[in-house]
Amino acid sequence: MEFKNIIFEKEDNIALVTINRPKALNALNSETLKDLEAVIEMLEKDSEIYAVILKGSGDKAFVAGADISEMKDLNEEQGREFGRLGNKVFRRLEKLNKPTIAAISGFALGGGCELAMACDIRIASEKARFGQPEAGLGITPGFGGTQRLARLIGAGRAKELIYTGEMIKADEAYRIGLVNKIVALEALLDEAKAMAKKIAENAxxxxxxxxxxxxxxxxxxxxxxxxxxxxxxxxxxxxxxxxxxxxxxxxxxxxxxxxx
CATH class of the missing domain: 1.10.12.10 (Lyase 2-enoyl-coa Hydratase, Chain  A, domain 2)
Incomplete structure (x- = not known):
């Protein structure tokens, strides 16, 4: 199956899923979210996949956020439905019956940070940047950010990051428990594959x-x-x-x- 905004690859028992909108820094629009949901459905049914790696195309961004050009003119009900779509897809990813690893090269902001948090494990390059900048755009995080961030790093720190919209570097993300590991950018995919392989070797x-x-x-x-x-x-x-x-x-x- 082919997708417009996602590249799906399979190496032995490991799936590699790439969000592929490099000109938009892999921003998530409705079309990409629906592609991702179709990929997740495929992964749910594939008994030969034992681990999944999720990454963004290129080195600049994992996912820079939800697509602002699509969100800009939404009304209240349309905004609610867009949030529900993102939450439905991310929750389905979170509940996928096989382990998921986010390989985060660069920006993981807004919806990108939320996507990473829906994965089981997060490996970041030293150039990765994290944040929930939505309040500066006049909105709240809408794809689970207010819920997963607090569960991962505690309510106080999550509120600080969400209220201020502060962007943090990989070392700070590691310090507060948002990511599991930091590696050099050039080693990121190899590190994610090595971890996925180690997982896939178990029952x-x-x-x-x-x-x-x-x-x-x-x-x-x-x-x-x-x-x-x-x-x-x-x-x-x-x-x-x-x-x-x-x-x-x-x-x-x-x-x-x-x-x-």
């Missing part, structure tokens, strides 16, 4: 259930979360991969997982 069903336990557990109290973990832990013992992983460990041989 895919177990990784999927780890993600499920973490994400669902964060939404409930600790006692309920422990029950979720026990439920997912138990499910692993119905898989061939659990038998293979433990047998390989005891027999001191290389494991051969089959996603079953």
């Amino acid at each position: 895919p069903i177990a990784v999927k259930l780890c993600k499920d336990a973490i994400d669902r557990g964060l939404q409930v109290d600790i006692d309920s979360a422990i029950e979720i973990e026990a439920e997912d832990f138990g499910k692993c013992f119905s898989t061939e991969d659990q038998k293979e992983g433990m047998s390989a460990f005891l027999e001191k041989r290389e494991k051969q997982f089959k996603n079953r």
Whole structure:
């Protein structure tokens, strides 16, 4: 399947998804969001994909934000619907049943920062810049920024960044927990692929259930979360991969997982 604003590639069990609007610094318009939703639907159905890397085209930007030229003349209802579209797509990405890594080369502002936060792991180049500048445009963050940023870095720091519209560098993003790792720009994609490969070498069903336990557990109290973990832990013992992983460990041989 081909997309107008997204490039989809597959390397073994790893998917590489590139937002491809370099002249607009990969800004997200409705068309691109719908392309992304179609890609996510494809990924949901592909049992041979064990990890996903999301990046922007070129080195200047991961995604510079939502497309201001499209938003400028929206009325209240149209604005609400545009926000709902972005939130629906990003939530579907967040709930994707395989791990996602955002490889952030340059600007990740507004919708770009929100897109990165919808991924499980964020690797940034040393040239990356982050921010939620929406208040300076007369709007609020609309694709989950008011919710995910506070959950990732705490309400006080999130409010400061959102209220001021301050743009921060990669080292500050790392310090406050917004990104997992910083690497040189030229090493960014290799680092993301190396991490994706390491993830893909583990039992895919177990990784999927780890993600499920973490994400669902964060939404409930600790006692309920422990029950979720026990439920997912138990499910692993119905898989061939659990038998293979433990047998390989005891027999001191290389494991051969089959996603079953």
